[in-house]
Amino acid sequence: MKFISTRGNSPAVSASVAIRTGLAPDGGLYVPKSFPKIEISESLNIYADFATSIIQPFFQGDSLYDDIPEICRKAFSFDVPLHWLNENQAVLELFHGPTAAFKDFGARFLANVMEKLQQGKERDLTILVATSGDTGSAVASAFYQKKGIKVKVLYPEGRVSKRQEKQLTCWDDNITSYCVTGNFDDCQKMVKTAFQDKELARDWDLSSANSINLGRLLPQIVYFYYSSLLFFKRTGNKPVVIVPSGNVGNSVGAYWAMELGAPIEKIVLAVNANTTIPEFIETGEYTPRASIATIANAMDVGDPSNMERLRYLFPDHKQILKNMEAFSVSDDHIREIIRNTYSKYSYVMCPHTAAGEWVRQNNYSDGRSVVVSTAHPAKFETIVEPEIGRAVEIPEFLRGMLETEPKFKRIQSNINQLF
Numbered sequence: 135m136k137f138i139s140t141r142g143n144s145p146a147v148s149a150s151v152a153i154r155t156g157l158a159p160d161g162g163l164y165v166p167k168s169f170p171k172i173e174i175s176e177s178l179n180i181y182a183d184f185a186t187s188i189i190q191p192f193f194q195g196d197s198l199y200d201d202i203p204e205i206c207r208k209a210f211s212f213d214v215p216l217h218w219l220n221e222n223q224a225v226l227e228l229f230h231g232p233t234a235a236f237k238d239f240g241a242r243f244l245a246n247v248m249e250k251l252q253q254g255k256e257r258d259l260t261i262l263v264a265t266s267g268d269t270g271s272a273v274a275s276a277f278y279q280k281k282g283i284k285v286k287v288l289y290p291e292g293r294v295s296k297r298q299e300k301q302l303t304c305w306d307d308n309i310t311s312y313c314v315t316g317n318f319d320d321c322q323k324m325v326k327t328a329f330q331d332k333e334l335a336r337d338w339d340l341s342s343a344n345s346i347n348l349g350r351l352l353p354q355i356v357y358f359y360y361s362s363l364l365f366f367k368r369t370g371n372k373p374v375v376i377v378p379s380g381n382v383g384n385s386v387g388a389y390w391a392m393e394l395g396a397p398i399e400k401i402v403l404a405v406n407a408n409t410t411i412p413e414f415i416e417t418g419e420y421t422p423r424a425s426i427a428t429i430a431n432a433m434d435v436g437d438p439s440n441m442e443r444l445r446y447l448f449p450d451h452k453q454i455l456k457n458m459e460a461f462s463v464s465d466d467h468i469r470e471i472i473r474n475t476y477s478k479y480s481y482v483m484c485p486h487t488a489a490g491e492w493v494r495q496n497n498y499s500d501g502r503s504v505v506v507s508t509a510h511p512a513k514f515e516t517i518v519e520p521e522i523g524r525a526v527e528i529p530e531f532l533r534g535m536l537e538t539e540p541k542f543k544r545i546q547s548n549i550n551q552l553f
């Protein structure tokens with residue numbers, strides 16, 4: 135099983151090489167050369183076993199093949215439930231991991247793979263991650279106390295929510311958090327500069343953990359396959375799957391699940407006021423823009439980093455139109471949906487999930503569908519609580535993080551302060 139670059143000018147490599155490298159040498163993103171035949175386990179009771187049956191075939195011929203069952207057991211040790219709003223409409227809750235967002239799946243799989251790959255290596259691996267919120271905490275949590283690996287998390291001062299900041303600064307040991315004077319772009323620029331620095335490359339083994347890494351995408355196939363099977367078993371029908379999207383990594387996972395044979399009727403992307411993706415699908419023209427700030431801030435992306443994988447999947451514009459739809463949802467509509475789903479179903483949604491729910495209620499209200507819930511509403515309480523008129527309960531696992539004394543280093547946006 136081999137992976138090739140979307141730009142076609144790099145040698146084909148096996149899964150763990152693609153994961154260790156991150157970006158292909160020609161600057162492209164790794165995609166499967168072909169899709170393996172999978173045999174899914176009959177029982178859907180143990181998620182980690184189901185994950186193994188999907189992920190292991192991608193490691194055929196790779197040095198980590200035999201380690202995948204153990205890696206999956208360590209990475210996926212939490213619930214992945216479908217919450218049914220009514221007979222035909224469900225919400226896939228991907229927020230039961232340690233940092234309460236779907237990024238826990240990708241980050242935890244990646245961390246366990248990297249730890250295995252580091253075994254026997256003399257030099258520590260240093261992971262750099264710039265974050266506007268959810269990514270940094272998922273990566274910090276996933277890599278915490280992993281042997282042979284250090285993590286440096288960079289976040290922009292004053293630009294992440296109070297609770298997000300708590301989740302970024304509750305670590306010690308091999309994780310260091312840096313509060314950078316500047317915005318998210320400054321943080322990202324520092325990471326890029328560090329990777330291009332020849333002196334640093336000599337003295338440090340550097341890697342990244344952002345969503346273009348194949349190791350974060352493979353585990354995102356699993357829950358789409360799993361939930362559509364659960365849906366199919368219960369209703370006898372394939373669901374339309376609605377994915378709140380930003381860098382479109384999650385939606386690429388959904389498409390790969392469909393390629394593998396998951397019973398999915400159609401994949402629909404819900405975005406906020408950042409309309410790069412719906413415009414691309416409508417016109418076939420890709421026009422990246424600066425991002426616009428919204429209340430669904432984890433989707434504030436004007437130039438989605440996984441777009442290259444999407445365009446690789448659909449080289450012809452007509453094919454996209456057949457397979458994909460995307461809708462933009464305003465902040466007002468997001469707020470309205472948070473209120474309505476609470477009063478109608480007593481169910482509380484985060485702003486990102488609410489964007490997906492708006493798309494369902496306005497475009498797919500008659501059919502059978504799954505809306506993907508990408509984060510727990512307690513992470514976005516300042517937006518959710520005024521709409522529902524009460525406090526959102528904080529899950530036990532999140533509470534511990536919020537109560538820890540914050541530890542971070544305040545730095546200027548200059549890489550000399552990082553090393």
Ligand SMILES: *Cc1c(COP(=O)(O)O)cnc(C)c1O
Nearest residue numbers: 379380381382383384432508509
């Ligand atoms: C990251 C994130 C998204 C966007 O996911 P992509 O894979 O970047 O499209 C949506 N919602 C939440 C809560 C997120 O953290």
